[in-house]
Amino acid sequence: MxxxxxxxxxxxxxxxxxxxxxxxxxxxxxxxxxxxxxxxxxxDLVCLPRERCPACGKINLKRKPDRSLCFECRSGLRRFDRAISVYVYAGAFRKLWHRVKFTRHPEWIPSIVDAALEKLTPDDEFNPFLFDAYTWVPTTDHRKSVRGFDPAEEIAGYLARKYNRPIVQFLRRIRDTAPQFELGRRARIKNVEGVFAAAIPAGQRTRAVLLIDDILTTGATASACADALKSRGVQKVVLFTLARGA
Ligand SMILES: [Zn+2]
Ligand SMILES: [Zn+2]
Structure with missing residues (x-):
């Protein structure tokens, strides 16, 4: 009743x-x-096209139907092993994510993550149970205190609850950076060098880690995080983001 x-x-x-x-x-x-x-x-919520780098998801703008690696992956600049993303960071997804962050709607995140997971295809080869632990790319303390939450941490927390996997804060920022979106590609890589340090709790099994962030743009930040994790003995780092830039 x-x-x-x-x-x-x-x-x-x-x-x-x-x-x-x-x-x-x-x-x-x-x-x-x-x-x-x-x-x-x-x-207007656009998923990544099939024509993309099989390792990092970078969109192949020439729309060649091949599955060859993009330049960054071929040159070994990326320190994470693979990246899984769902949406193109443009149009409605971009507007929606701005609202989540700037008008503070962390409570929308679970439904957005669920919708994104439903869009994954066998091409994505996403198996949430293959990882020893989940962690996230931490935002700056300043941004977290202004917003009241860290979007990447919220996504990671929801995924960990959904798949019942351990979530551990392995990464912290050891210095501040200029916001990445204001910088070009080379400057972004320089900007995040030595920014992250990883600490692995004793007894924590960390052969394979799922690293979670909201948006992947150049991959410089995620790469710096993967580098810090690997310097602490993690062997495999797969990045999961909701969206990636074109
Ligand atoms: Zn690639
Ligand atoms: Zn609308």
């Missing part, structure tokens, strides 16, 4: 306050859409 009443209650609430798209504020007809996005924004 309580369930029925609650159902009626939320139906009434939907009439008075129709649910709105998390991204553009348009009214949503079907209130049960898990992501709470309008149809226009759903369509």
């Amino acid at each position: 309580t369930g029925l009443l609650t159902g009626i209650g939320s139906g009434l609430l939907d009439l008075i306050y129709p649910p709105r798209c998390r991204t553009c504020d348009a009214e949503i007809g079907q209130a049960d859409l898990a992501l709470e996005l309008c149809e226009t924004c759903i369509v």
Whole structure:
């Protein structure tokens, strides 16, 4: 009976306050859409194309149907072994993620992660149970205190609960950096050199680690994190992000 009443209650609430798209504020007809996005924004949520680097997911802009490695992966500049991403960081995903971060909606993160996981294909070869532990790329203390949460930590926490895997904060920033988005590619790599230190608790099995972040752009930050982890004996680092830049 309580369930029925609650159902009626939320139906009434939907009439008075129709649910709105998390991204553009348009009214949503079907209130049960898990992501709470309008149809226009759903369509504008673009997944990575199949034509991408099989190791890091970098989009092959020439759309060659081959599965050859991108330049960065071929040159060995990347310190993580593989990267798994779902969306292109553009359009509706970019707007949605800005809202999560800047209007502070960490409570949206589980539904966004679930929607992203549903988009993974066998090509992604994502097996959440192959890792000894999950960890994340920590944001700066300043940004965390301004926002009240660290998006990467929230994603990692949700994934760890979902798959019942240990989550450990292995990484910390040992110096501050300029925000990466203001910099070019080479400057980004320089900017994050020596920024992260990894500490592995005694007795923690860490042969393979899933490193989690929200967005992958050049990969310089994730690479610096993978480098710190590997300097502490981790053998395999796979990066998981919700989106990556084109
Ligand atoms: Zn919308
Ligand atoms: Zn690559």
